[in-house]
Amino acid sequence: MRRWNGRDVPVRRPELPHRLSFREESVRAQIVKRAVVAFALAFPGAAIAVAVAAPAAHADGCYTWNRDLYRGLSGNDVRQLQIRVAGWAGRRDIVETDGRYGPKTAAAVKRFQSAYGLRADGIAGSQTYAKLYALQDDDCTPRHFSYPELDDGCGRGGWSGGPLPSATTKENALHTMWKLEALRRDLGDKPLPVTSGYRSTTCNRQVGGASNSQHRYGTAADLGSLESSLCDVARAARDHGFSGIYGPGYPDHDDHVHVDSRRENDDDGIPNTTSWSASDCGIGAG
Numbered sequence: 001m002r003r004w005n006g007r008d009v010p011v012r013r014p015e016l017p018h019r020l021s022f023r024e025e026s027v028r029a030q031i032v033k034r035a036v037v038a039f040a041l042a043f044p045g046a047a048i049a050v051a052v053a054a055p056a057a058h059a060d061g062c063y064t065w066n067r068d069l070y071r072g073l074s075g076n077d078v079r080q081l082q083i084r085v086a087g088w089a090g091r092r093d094i095v096e097t098d099g100r101y102g103p104k105t106a107a108a109v110k111r112f113q114s115a116y117g118l119r120a121d122g123i124a125g126s127q128t129y130a131k132l133y134a135l136q137d138d139d140c141t142p143r144h145f146s147y148p149e150l151d152d153g154c155g156r157g158g159w160s161g162g163p164l165p166s167a168t169t170k171e172n173a174l175h176t177m178w179k180l181e182a183l184r185r186d187l188g189d190k191p192l193p194v195t196s197g198y199r200s201t202t203c204n205r206q207v208g209g210a211s212n213s214q215h216r217y218g219t220a221a222d223l224g225s226l227e228s229s230l231c232d233v234a235r236a237a238r239d240h241g242f243s244g245i246y247g248p249g250y251p252d253h254d255d256h257v258h259v260d261s262r263r264e265n266d267d268d269g270i271p272n273t274t275s276w277s278a279s280d281c282g283i284g285a286g
């Protein structure tokens, strides 16, 4: 059992693959092929109508955009876009997921496009969507983060036991993950392990978290780092929509970086302000 001693202990673990690897795919294809051959041998002369269809390049099981989006438009498609580019909000800023394509959304789309080598025009069209489809898994999580990773709930799992309905908590965790994907990209697309994400009230108490911790809402993640220094992570987080950042120099945060979205959290009963502190990294309070 993982030992929690009042803090979050970064656990170095490899990231879980979310898709079948190339090798696994080909093994699966071989198995299917073998089954077809076996069938043909068993029933000579039978018509074999088994087609092994290759998956479409970006078959998307999560969400599909049906129009170009730009400033002045609004709708759920804008909101879906905002969730995925909120991690490109820029220094000390946030992109609200309000379904209205304003200047902040346009700027975030531009930064997203630049980060992935696309034409940076701030308009979401086929190129931008293709990149988003490539980045997202069928359950809508970004490629390098997953629901299980964000829901370690003291080893128990499940999104219940917090102050919010579990569906809301899970949705918050999804928003958190897209910001983490942006942060990870900024840090060179190297592994960025989450050592603690959502915590039920019981779990939060067990690990000695602050009583009104953002972890209870699905809006927070504690990060270890395999490749970058913790200060690199904390400093970069300032550009990716995280209004709460605590890292080295802040009490009990010398071994991980805490990031959260408290400014967007209307359920926690505290003012929607930015709160950063990692004095060892040159990040002041406030």
Ligand SMILES: [Zn+2]
Residues within 6 Å of the ligand: 008, 215, 220, 221, 222, 257, 258, 259
């Ligand atoms: Zn934390």
